[in-house]
Amino acid sequence: MKPSEDYKNDLISLFRSQPLAVLATHNRGQPYGSLVAFAATDDLNYLIFSTTRSTRKFANLSADPRVAMVIDNRSNHPSDLRFAKAVTATGRAEEIPIHESGDFQAIYLNKHPHLEDFVSSPSTALIKIRVEVYYLVTRFQNVVEIRLT
Amino acid sequence: MTAFILTLDQLDEEHRPLVGGKAFSLAAMHQSGFLVPPAICITVEAYRHYIAATGLLDQIVLDLYRKRFEEMRWEEIWDTALRIRNAFLKTPVPGDLQEALLREFESRFSENPVSVRSSAPGEDSSKTSFAGLHESFVNIRGPEAILAHVRLVWASLWSDRALLYRQEIGLDVKRSAMAVLVQEMILGERSGIIFGKSPTDPGHSVVEAVHGLNQGLVDGTIEPDQWHLDRKTGAVLSHTPVVREKAMRPGRHGARIEPLSPALRDQAPLGEMELSEVYNLCMRSEALFRAPQDMEWTYRGRDLYALQSRPITTALQTKGDDQRPWYLSLHRSFENLKTLRTRIEGELIPAMEREAQELARLDLGSLSNAELADEIHRRRQIHERWLDTYKRDCIPFAHGMRLFGHVYNDRVQPDDPFEFVELLSETGMVSTRRNQMLQELAGMIQHDATLLDCLKNESVKTCGEAFAEKYNALVSQFGDIAWGESRFIQDERDLLTLLMEMAASSIDVRGNETGRVDRLQHDFLAMFEPDQQSLALEILDMARASYRLRDDDNIYLGKIEGQVLAAVEEGRSRLAKEQEAGVGDMDRDQVLDALRGKEPIRSQRKPSRAGDQEGTYSVAARQIVGQPAGPGLAAGRARVIYQHSDLFVFKRGEVLVCDAIDPGMTFVIPLASAVVERRGGMLIHGAIIAREYGLPCVTGVPDATRWIKTGDTITVDGYLGLVIIGEGILSREIVNPQENM
Numbered sequence: 067m068k069p070s071e072d073y074k075n076d077l078i079s080l081f082r083s084q085p086l087a088v089l090a091t092h093n094r095g096q097p098y099g100s101l102v103a104f105a106a107t108d109d110l111n112y113l114i115f116s117t118t119r120s121t122r123k124f125a126n127l128s129a130d131p132r133v134a135m136v137i138d139n140r141s142n143h144p145s146d147l148r149f150a151k152a153v154t155a156t157g158r159a160e161e162i163p164i165h166e167s168g169d170f171q172a173i174y175l176n177k178h179p180h181l182e183d184f185v186s187s188p189s190t191a192l193i194k195i196r197v198e199v200y201y202l203v204t205r206f207q208n209v210v211e212i213r214l215t
Numbered sequence: 216m217t218a219f220i221l222t223l224d225q226l227d228e229e230h231r232p233l234v235g236g237k238a239f240s241l242a243a244m245h246q247s248g249f250l251v252p253p254a255i256c257i258t259v260e261a262y263r264h265y266i267a268a269t270g271l272l273d274q275i276v277l278d279l280y281r282k283r284f285e286e287m288r289w290e291e292i293w294d295t296a297l298r299i300r301n302a303f304l305k306t307p308v309p310g311d312l313q314e315a316l317l318r319e320f321e322s323r324f325s326e327n328p329v330s331v332r333s334s335a336p337g338e339d340s341s342k343t344s345f346a347g348l349h350e351s352f353v354n355i356r357g358p359e360a361i362l363a364h365v366r367l368v369w370a371s372l373w374s375d376r377a378l379l380y381r382q383e384i385g386l387d388v389k390r391s392a393m394a395v396l397v398q399e400m401i402l403g404e405r406s407g408i409i410f411g412k413s414p415t416d417p418g419h420s421v422v423e424a425v426h427g428l429n430q431g432l433v434d435g436t437i438e439p440d441q442w443h444l445d446r447k448t449g450a451v452l453s454h455t456p457v458v459r460e461k462a463m464r465p466g467r468h469g470a471r472i473e474p475l476s477p478a479l480r481d482q483a484p485l486g487e488m489e490l491s492e493v494y495n496l497c498m499r500s501e502a503l504f505r506a507p508q509d510m511e512w513t514y515r516g517r518d519l520y521a522l523q524s525r526p527i528t529t530a531l532q533t534k535g536d537d538q539r540p541w542y543l544s545l546h547r548s549f550e551n552l553k554t555l556r557t558r559i560e561g562e563l564i565p566a567m568e569r570e571a572q573e574l575a576r577l578d579l580g581s582l583s584n585a586e587l588a589d590e591i592h593r594r595r596q597i598h599e600r601w602l603d604t605y606k607r608d609c610i611p612f613a614h615g616m617r618l619f620g621h622v623y624n625d626r627v628q629p630d631d632p633f634e635f636v637e638l639l640s641e642t643g644m645v646s647t648r649r650n651q652m653l654q655e656l657a658g659m660i661q662h663d664a665t666l667l668d669c670l671k672n673e674s675v676k677t678c679g680e681a682f683a684e685k686y687n688a689l690v691s692q693f694g695d696i697a698w699g700e701s702r703f704i705q706d707e708r709d710l711l712t713l714l715m716e717m718a719a720s721s722i723d724v725r726g727n728e729t730g731r732v733d734r735l736q737h738d739f740l741a742m743f744e745p746d747q748q749s750l751a752l753e754i755l756d757m758a759r760a761s762y763r764l765r766d767d768d769n770i771y772l773g774k775i776e777g778q779v780l781a782a783v784e785e786g787r788s789r790l791a792k793e794q795e796a797g798v799g800d801m802d803r804d805q806v807l808d809a810l811r812g813k814e815p816i817r818s819q820r821k822p823s824r825a826g827d828q829e830g831t832y833s834v835a836a837r838q839i840v841g842q843p844a845g846p847g848l849a850a851g852r853a854r855v856i857y858q859h860s861d862l863f864v865f866k867r868g869e870v871l872v873c874d875a876i877d878p879g880m881t882f883v884i885p886l887a888s889a890v891v892e893r894r895g896g897m898l899i900h901g902a903i904i905a906r907e908y909g910l911p912c913v914t915g916v917p918d919a920t921r922w923i924k925t926g927d928t929i930t931v932d933g934y935l936g937l938v939i940i941g942e943g944i945l946s947r948e949i950v951n952p953q954e955n956m
Contacts, residue, residue: 070834110832144273145388148280201837205280207937209838215831 073212074110077200080151081106083139085178089115090134091126091159098126104135105177107170111214113155113195114162114174116185124191131158133195147206157197167192219261219312220319223254233258235334235394240504240524247503249496249521252330252398255323259336259392261312262369268309274302275373276388281840282895286917289379289542290896293617294633294842296375301624301632303370308362316365320358320397328354328400328465331364333371335393337385347543348376348384349393353430354400354465361397367625368395376546379539401520402465403513405484407432407439411497412446412507412527419452420444422493424484427462429511429522430470436548437461437472440483442490449494456483472550492519500524547614549754555612556760559768563608567601567771574778575695579785587786588810591803594779601775609768615761616898619754626742633897638735638755639762640907645770646878647907649693653882656685657717667718670711695777696770698879700802701859702777705784709863717886720867766900769878779803786810836922836940842895843936844902845912849889850930850943853923856880861925870931872923876901884908889931891938893919913938 087104090097100123102115113135117124127133138152162170171192175182184190200212221230226242234242234256245251266272278298282291308316333349350371352364371377372393377386385391407424423432423439431437441455459480464473485493493512496519500508504526511522547555574594582590616639623635659682660667669678675686694704704710736755743751786806791798801809808814854865856873862883865871871887873880875894881904884890888910892901895915905912911933923929923940930939 070832073834074832145276148276205282205840207838207840207935209836211835211837213833213835215833 070212073202073210076151077110077153077202077212078106078108080139080153081137082177084137087113087115088136089123090136091123092130093122093126094129098122103178103181104137105174107173110200111197112170113157113197114170114192115195116174116181116190116192118187118189119191120189127159127193131160133157133159135195152203154201154203155195155197156199156201157195159193159195162192162194170194219258219264219315221256221258223251223256226256230258232336233260233394234396235259235336236525237332237334237523238394238396239334241396241398241521243503244500244521244524247499249499250518251521252401253323254396254398255319256334257316257365257395257397259394261316262372262392262394264312265306265308265369268312269306271302271306272388274306275299278302279373279378279388281842282915282917284378284381287915288895289375289538289545290899291842291915292378293375294895294897296373296378297617297620297624297632299373300367300370300621301628303366304624304628305630306366308366313362316362317358320361324358324361324397324399326356328356328402329361330398330400331355331361331368332396332398333368333393334396335372335384335391337391348380349374352469353428354469356468360468365395365397369393376543379542398522400465401513401515401522403428403515403520405489406511406513406522407484407493409493409497409510409512410507410527411501411509413443414527416443418446420446420449420494420497422485422490425462426459426475426479426484427464427473428470429463429513431461431463431472433511434548436550437463440485442485444490444494449491449498451487451490454483489514489519496521545611545614547611547618549618549757552612552615552618552757552761555608556615556757556764558608559612559764560760563604564764564768564771567768567775570597570601571695571771571774571778574775575781579782584786584789584810584812587782587789588807591779591782591786591807591810594782595803598772598775598779601772605768605772609764612761613765613898615757616765619758619761622751622754623739627739634735635758636762636897636903636906638732638739639759640732640903644763644766644878646766646881646904649689649696649770650882650885652685652689652693653714653717654885656682656689657714659685660714660718667715670715675707675711695781696773696879697776697780698773698862698877699859700780702780702784703879703882705859706863709860713863713865713883716865716867762898762903765898766878766903769900773877773879783807836918838940839916839919839922839938841891841913841916841919841936841938842897843933844892844897844899844914845890845905845910845933847889847909847911847933848931849911849933850928851888853891853925853927853929854887855920855923855925857920870929872919872929873901874920875899876904878904884910889913889933891916891919891923891929891931893917 085103086101089100089102092098102117104113104115106113135155136152137155138150140146140150140152171185174192175185185192197214199214202210202212221234223242223245226234226239231239238256241251241254266275278295281295287295307313330351330353332351335349350368352367355361355364372391377384405424405426406429407422408429410421413419413421422442422444425432425437425439432439438457440457443452444450445452459475461472462475463470496512497508497510500510500521504524506526508524509527510524513520513522577590579587579590620635624632627634660670666678666682675683690704694702696703739755740748740751783803783806787798787801790806790809849870851868851870853872854861854869856862856871862880865883865886867886868888869886870889870891871883872891873893876890876892876899878900881900884904885908890901890905890910890912892914893916896902899914902912902914911931913931913933913936916938919938927940928942930943932939
């Protein structure tokens, strides 16, 4: 059994290696998935992504903030079943008010500098997910729950 | 497209990576005028085409990386290799390649016997010797049979031995490949090896020779005559003859051991002329390859054939803690297994039984404290001696099961590579007899309310003769078997609690469907020619003995250990009377010291097994992958077994979770709904006993006893080898059926 610090480091390095993640929201029970550019805070408490306010995902999470996000390092090859890692995070999403956005925006743009124009557009919202649980899947079927308390 | 097949005439330096060192050297010798067996090479491109076109490559990845290698025991590595081997057996060669190969085999060899040998690129380039990691087969006849064995050689790229040395040989799913050498079989009358330069005495060359084929020499079944020659002149310096009794001769398939005729027994395999020819052959090869050579050769009539030549490599240097040479040594030939079986059944088990009985006869109460301390010491030495014997003779005998597994899978080609295990069960293990006696006692309680009431408060001897008699029979046969730091019948009350739990509801044994074993056995034997069936039955019988003894010899060893514990308990109870504090926690050394009047050193050993909680987050396992060792699906509350007392509070329907199942603890398994074991393997006690009772079983679950706690609801998926911790749809239905009605 690995020390829990190792799991935390596994997550951090996976999150650093992956620019994109899949966000799951729902519209009155109908699930909806979207690809987003994301970043994570170092303490792993928050996942951050951005979206324009006219999107379905924004409408969905405004109506119900409960969301999930999947981050993985698959290469879309059958051997992914053994070699890829996948993390499902569950938690609550909320838009970061402009006056609080400083640190979050710095973390986000540090990872995605090319999105600076996009993020600074008035029509774009920066969203943070307060993560409750990470489910880390390795070797296809090993599942470990990392609960943030 | 690169060629799939190359002849010895076609090969040159650029082909070396395609055909491996073994084939390349033979081609070089052939082209320089050496007499070598006619042969063709199936290049690594054929292997690559096969595994890519059939999807086998992805299958290998799935099997190989199921678990981290560091978390796998050798048994699990063997199991993995067997799965991969079976996948090769089940996967036909794609049409175009198959046609090309069969056509070539037909035109070159027709029905003549050939040998099919591995020639892995990279295998010979190493400075270290790794001979024997891959398979080779001799005396194979006919295109279809040759092709089948080519697949087995391909599969052996992933043999357990190769996997053990994966780092040293650079084994890699994406890059590694296997070439195969198909050689006309030279049915030599005398064969052997030569070291051009002795590793221990650089001035000598060493020749070893036997009558018959040299497989017997190479695999160690037949002892050779040995000569030392002057490396410069070839002059014979010394000859060490042996008692010559047997020779390996070609059978209808493969090779078999035959007794030597009286005339040949008295005759060394080589005369002086021939020794000189063999020496000259080796020196020519050394000149060709510009390095001292290690060669295999054979004489057919007057013709001396070079079968193989490779540079002399140093034997693998092993560090003290490297267990791998020991694992390699567990691969035993059928002949060797027969010898082991005679020894275990005829000598060791009766001697262990005698030893335990003799020890039990000694009246420990009559000894002084100092004498008791000496007796504990003596018993521990006896136990350790038996442990050594167990390791030397009993553990290797377990290979009988594995040998049969290969034979069964080769012939039957079942979908499930572990189907053969079903043929091994119901062999009347000693531990099963103990478990049956427990069932009978539980049955008596179940049908007798007065007895039950009596046992709740009273001791056995006051609760009726019939029960007491049966109970005492159980105690006298099995009472002393040790598990952990206690004996089976350490405490009568504990055992009665367990029996009453067993009596509370009837146990339904969900064993194999009736007749299945007979049917499997019939189907297995039907795969052999009538004249081979008796040999097939012999191999099956050996495997059954191997399966049964693997359990039994632990029971007998447990009886001897039980006698160590009996003496330690006597010491503890004396020390307790002398008001020694903390006697209950004293280990064997401490009891011994205290009896001798020394101040025992107290140890603080409390295993930490709390869930992992650090700062602001906690980690818990939700689903753990192990090996599917017994099919079925079950959920229940976990009972994690750390010590003796955990066994006796086992409740019906609980899932048994432990580090390693030992025959000394399998009596609770009839109460369990499933079995989870940290130690991995398909052929280990936990898997064996779970299958006997038809229970879902997952073995090789890393850190099982740390992730899972007693009382956790867990689901055991014995089909896929998964353990799921926590509530789920299935566990709710199974654990609390009434709530879902």
